[in-house]
Amino acid sequence: MKLNxxxxxxxxxxxxxxxxxxxKNLELLKSIIDRTGCKILLAQKGxxxxxxxxxxxxxxxxxxxxxxxxxxxGFEEMGKEVHTYSPAYSExxxxxxxxxxxxxxxxxxxxxxxxxxRVKNHPKPIECGIRINPEYSEIEVDMYNPCFxxxxxGVTLENFEPEELExxxxxxxxxxxxxxxxxxxxxxxxxxxxxxxxLNLKGMKWINFxxxxxxxxxxxxxxxxxxxxxxxxxxxxxDVYLEPGEAxxxxxxxxxxxxxxxxxxxxxxxxxxxxxxxxxPDVLEMPYRPEIVGSGKPNEKxxxxxxxxxxxxxxxxxxxxxxxxxxxxxDKLVFTDMAHYTMVxxxxxxxxxxxxxxxxxxxxGPKVIKEFRYDxxxxxxx
Ligand SMILES: *Cc1c(COP(=O)(O)O)cnc(C)c1O
Numbered sequence: 174m175k176l177n178x179x180x181x182x183x184x185x186x187x188x189x190x191x192x193x194x195x196x197k198n199l200e201l202l203k204s205i206i207d208r209t210g211c212k213i214l215l216a217q218k219g220x221x222x223x224x225x226x227x228x229x230x231x232x233x234x235x236x237x238x239x240x241x242x243x244x245x246x247g248f249e250e251m252g253k254e255v256h257t258y259s260p261a262y263s264e265x266x267x268x269x270x271x272x273x274x275x276x277x278x279x280x281x282x283x284x285x286x287x288x289x290x291r292v293k294n295h296p297k298p299i300e301c302g303i304r305i306n307p308e309y310s311e312i313e314v315d316m317y318n319p320c321f322x323x324x325x326x327g328v329t330l331e332n333f334e335p336e337e338l339e340x341x342x343x344x345x346x347x348x349x350x351x352x353x354x355x356x357x358x359x360x361x362x363x364x365x366x367x368x369x370x371x372l373n374l375k376g377m378k379w380i381n382f383x384x385x386x387x388x389x390x391x392x393x394x395x396x397x398x399x400x401x402x403x404x405x406x407x408x409x410x411x412d413v414y415l416e417p418g419e420a421x422x423x424x425x426x427x428x429x430x431x432x433x434x435x436x437x438x439x440x441x442x443x444x445x446x447x448x449x450x451x452x453x454p455d456v457l458e459m460p461y462r463p464e465i466v467g468s469g470k471p472n473e474k475x476x477x478x479x480x481x482x483x484x485x486x487x488x489x490x491x492x493x494x495x496x497x498x499x500x501x502x503x504d505k506l507v508f509t510d511m512a513h514y515t516m517v518x519x520x521x522x523x524x525x526x527x528x529x530x531x532x533x534x535x536x537x538g539p540k541v542i543k544e545f546r547y548d549x550x551x552x553x554x555x
Contacts, residue, residue, distance in 0.1 A: 174466055174509065176427070176466060176507060177191070177193075177533070178191075178533045178538060178539050179539075180429045180505040180507050181505060182538075182539060183429055183529070183531050183539050183541070184528075184529040184531070184541060184544060185429055185430060185431040185446055185505070186428060186429060186430045186431070186445075186446050186447040186452065186528040186529070187428070187429050187528045187529035187530065187531045187541075188426055188427070188428055188511055188512065188515060188516055188528050188529070188530050188531065189426060189427045189428075189429055189531040189532075189533050189539060190222060190225065190422070190425055190426040190512050190530075190531070190532055190533065191425050191426065191427070191533045192225070192228070192532055192533060192534050192535050193533075193535045194424065194425040195225060195228070195229075195421075195422065195425045195512075196228070196535070197389075198389040198420070198421055198422070198423060198424075198425060199228070199229060199231075199232035199233065199421070200232065201388065201389055201395075202232060202233060202388060202389070202417075202420070202421065203232040203233070205388070205395065205398065205399065205402075205415075206232075206233075206234070208399055209399055209402040209403055209406070209413070210406065210412075211402045211406075211412070211413040211414065211415060212234040212235075212254070212412065212413070212414045212415075213233045213234060213414070213415045213416070213417070214233060214234055214235050214236055214237045214254065214256055214414060214415070214416040215229055215233055215235070215236045215237070215247075215251075215416075215417075215418065215421050216236075216237050216384045216416045216417060216418030216421075217236050217237065217238055217239075217243040217246065217247055217418070217517075218239055218243070218418050218517065219384070219417075219418020219419050219421070219422065219513045219514055219517065220418055220419075220421055220422040220512060220513045220514075220516075220517065221243070221246060221516065221517050222422075222512070222516060222530065222542075223246055223250040223251075224530075224532065224542045224543075225532065226247070226250040226251040227250075227251070229251065229421065230251045230252070230253050233253075233421075234253060234254050234414075235247065235251060235253035235254030235255055235256065235275075236251055236253070236254070236255055236256070237255075237256040237257070237258065237416040238255060238256065238257045238258075238273075238274075239257070239258065239259055240257065240259045240262075240266065240270065241266040241269055241270050241273075243257075244257045244270055244273040244274055245269075245273050247273070248273040254275050254276070255273050255274050255275050255276075256274065256275065256276040256277075256278070256381075256414070256416065257270055257273075257274040257276070257277050257278070258277075258278035258280070258304060258345060258347075259280070260280050260325055260326065261280060261281075261284060262279075262284060262288060267288055267291060268291065271291065271292065271295050271297075271299065272295075272297075274299060275297075275299060275300065276299065276300045276301075276302065276343075277292065277299055277300070277301050277302070278301075278302040278303070278304050278343075278345045278381070279301065279302070279303055279304065280304050280325075280326065280327060280328075281328060282303065282328065282332075282333075282334040282337045285301070285303065285337060285340075285341070286337065289301070289340055292340070293340070300342050300343060300378070300379070301340055301341055301342060301343075302341060302342065302343035302344055302345045302379070302381065303327075303328055303338075303341055303343075303344055303345070304326065304327040304328065304344075304345045304346065304347070305327050305328050305329075305330075305333070305344050305345070305346050305364070305368055306319070306320055306324060306326060306327030306328060306329045306346070306348075307320070307330075307346055307348060307360065307363045307364045307367055307368070308320055308329055308330070308363075309348065309359070309360055309363040309364075310348040310349070310360075311349075311352065311356045311359070311360075312348075312349070312350045312352075314459075316458070317350045318350070319347055319348055320348050326347070327345075327346065327347075330367045330368070333368075333371070335371060335374075338371065338374060338376065339376070340376075341376065341377075342376055342377060342378040342379065343377065343378055343379035343380060343381060343411075344364075344368060344371065344372065344377070344380050344381070345380070345381040345383065346360070346364060346380075346381070346382065346383055347381075347382075347383025347384055347385065347416075348360055348383065348385070349383065349384070349385025349386060350385040351385060351387050351419065352385055352386070352387060353387060353390075353392070353393055353394055353397075354386070354393065354394045354395070354396075354397035354398040354401060355394065355397060357382065357386065357397070357398060357401050358397050358400070358401050361382075361401050361404060361405065364380075365404075365405075365408070369408075369409075372405075372409045372411065373409060377409065377411060378411060378412060379411050379412040379413070379414060380405055380409070380411045380412075380413055380414070381413075381414040381415075381416060382401075382402075382413065382414065382415050382416075383415075383416060384415075384416050384417045384418050384419070384420075385417070385419075386398065386415060386417045386420055387419065387420055387423070388417060388420040389420045389421070389423045389424070390420075390423060390424075402415075418513060418514075419513045419514065421513070422512035422513040423510065423512075423513065424509070424510050424512075425512045426510065426511045426512025426513070426515070427466075427507050427508060427509060427511055428447060428452065428453065428463075428507070428508040428511035428515065428528065429505060429506075429507050429508075430445040430446050430447040430505070430506050430507075430508070431445065431446045431503065431504070431505055431506075432444075432445055432500050432501065432502055432503065432504040432505075432506065433445060433446050433483060433502060434502055435478070435499075435500055435501065435502070440477065440478075440479060441476060441477065441478045441479070441499075441500075442478060442479045442480075442481065443478045443479070443480050443481075443500045444480075444481055444482070444483055445480055445481070445482065445483075445491070445506060446483060447482060447491075447508075447528065448482030448483065448484045448489050448522075448523075448525050449481075449482055449489050449490065449491045450482060450484055450486050450488075450489045450522060450523075451482070451484065451519055451520050451521065451522050451523070451525040451527075452482075452515065452519050452525070452527075452528055453491070453508070453511065453515055454518045454519070454520075455514050455515075455518070456491060456492070457488065457489075462492045463491070463492070463508045463509065463510065463511065464508065464509045464510070465494055465506050465507065465508055465509070466506075466507040466508075466509060467496070467497075467507075468494040468495060468496055468506075469494070469495040469496070470494075470495065471493040471494070471495055472495055473495045474495035474496050474497050475495070475496070475497055475498075476495060476496055476497075476498075476499055476500075477493055477494065477495040477496075478493065478494055478495075478496065478500060479492075479493050480492060480493075480494060480506075482525075483525070484522065484523040484525055485523055486522075486523070516528075516530065521549070521550045521553060524550060526545055526546070526549075526550065527545040527549060528545075529541055529542075529543060529544045529545065530542045530543045
């Protein structure tokens, strides 16, 4: 892959999000909206770089949030539809959540009963939905599977309370992770078989397919997605919402880092100024191996390094990578696909500063949006 910015020209470490690549993803998502009349929301859990919310809002219909803070951010920074789903709303936050939200999804009928008067008494009309658990998912890792045994996400068919649906205008499911549309088509079939009788009820206006749709990946089958959306629209006359996070920012961002030192201990080792634990925690949690521009798999190129971060956590290891030339202090390394589930998850463990946030703009090249300093570290502690 060829970089279209100079990694020496941005702060290190920094997340560099490429505006042109983001627009490409957004155009594809917009084409699905245009072809089906569905609505697509940004799941802020995956990507909350709010300096680009105005841009995202030109293409998509709004945001989805997991609670008060994300709802407020989406309301303030995008100002389009704000949907909120929380596994459990707190009494203390609920009225403020209401004030920012257009759609609220409840995880249980108990929560719906507890809060429905507050919704009804609110001056603004709010669409309410129930999250269902169709007990069908093709995710093999429990950590990311909302339908694993004893999952806390959503109401199963057995626990569904049709007599409590007055005031409910939609159902929501979220059972996918980084999957293609064939998985969606099979999931829709289960949702239709199990919950179709409720989708058919008079008060039902919408269904939300959740996230996990890997729409912007090169081999994604758009036509099957379109068929799934149109199936639900036509069979039940519902509006269809999708709320991907990852797909919006997929392959649009980089993490630029600098080699701080190299050493030997049975193999060459390089310490870089970014940390797996603090700045790309999915590398340790998923786990997965991010790509570095110009590098190879271990032993593919002439010299293989184990790359680690500057924290004191022994396991803060990013992985093994081979290079044509030995690394030296000051070299820049550029990790790819670092926009989603990075900035939103980072932390300042061990006094690590947060990477700067840079937008590589279409017209003017890299623009530093934000740099972090001691005060940001200190503010989170007391
Ligand atoms: C995480 C999440 C999403 C976004 O998922 P992606 O995998 O980033 O597309 C959408 N909806 C809900 C309820 C989620 O928990």
